Amino acid sequence: xxxxxxxxxxxxxxxxxxxxxxxxxxxxxxxxxxxxxxxxxxxxxxxxxxxxxxxxxxxxxxxxxxxxxxxxxxxxxxxxxxxxxxxxxxxxxxxxxxxxxxxxxxxxxxxxxxxxxxxxxxxxxxxxxxxxxxxxxxxxxxxxxxxxxxxxxxxxxxxxxxxxxxxxxxxxxxxxxxxxxxx
Numbered sequence: 001x002x003x004x005x006x007x008x009x010x011x012x013x014x015x016x017x018x019x020x021x022x023x024x025x026x027x028x029x030x031x032x033x034x035x036x037x038x039x040x041x042x043x044x045x046x047x048x049x050x051x052x053x054x055x056x057x058x059x060x061x062x063x064x065x066x067x068x069x070x071x072x073x074x075x076x077x078x079x080x081x082x083x084x085x086x087x088x089x090x091x092x093x094x095x096x097x098x099x100x101x102x103x104x105x106x107x108x109x110x111x112x113x114x115x116x117x118x119x120x121x122x123x124x125x126x127x128x129x130x131x132x133x134x135x136x137x138x139x140x141x142x143x144x145x146x147x148x149x150x151x152x153x154x155x156x157x158x159x160x161x162x163x164x165x166x167x168x169x170x171x172x173x174x175x176x177x178x179x180x181x182x183x
Contacts, residue, residue: 005052007061007105008043008162010174015073015156016042019090022131025146031139032088032132038168044073044092044127046102046161047109047120054163054172056112061161064108065175071097071158075129078147086135088143089128090154098127098158105161 011019019042027033075090092098103122110116118124135143162174 003167004048004050005054005163005165005172006048007046007057007109008041008164009046009071009101009158010041010043010160010162011073012070012157012159015075015154018075018150018154018156019129019131022090022147022150025149026132026143029142029146031143031146032135034133035130038166040130040166040169041162042129043162044129044158046105047116049114049117052114052163054165057109057114057163058173060108060112061105061163061173062175064105065161065177068101068177070177071101072155073098073158074153074155076153078131078144078150078152079128080140085133086137086140087130088132088135088140088147089130090147090150090152092127092129093153094127099125101158102127 010016023035027036074093076093077091078088079091080086080088099122102125106116106120106122131147132143158177160174160176163172164170165172
């Protein structure tokens with residue numbers, strides 16, 4: 001049973017490997033394995049909804065990405081949200097290019113009659129890349145120590161957008177930024 005869909009921003013291989021390194025260390029220390037278990041891929045979620053028609057969004061996303069260039073990203077800090085889920089994340093520097101990219105994508109989706117949830121509206125969206133989910137409260141300090149070993153900032157580029165269904169994660173499609181739309 002699907003829990004929902006999300007449009008995810010994927011990284012160049014070097015940046016993706018830096019995030020995977022954190023996932024793997026947290027898994028080896030048995031702090032958090034959930035992202036690996038659900039077969040996720042390091043990403044920043046640009047939009048998410050419990051109900052979507054993937055086929056209906058494919059042309060919208062393909063058209064959008066054809067007009068975009070790879071985005072520079074720099075993960076300069078890490079943190080957690082103030083809730084009981086105990087998720088840890090890397091936070092990219094919120095550049096104007098990244099914020100506009102997400103806002104323009106949501107605007108294109110909205111034009112298709114798809115409602116944009118509050119957390120994905122331009123004035124509320126918080127870009128982040130999950131590195132651990134459901135960390136036991138007693139292991140949070142250890143998890144933060146692991147992330148401190150990452151030697152931030154880690155930088156690279158956002159290269160692709162994909163639509164996934166979760167959980168487990170199943171990709172419906174992905175497109176490289178800047179690729180020409182086929183006739």
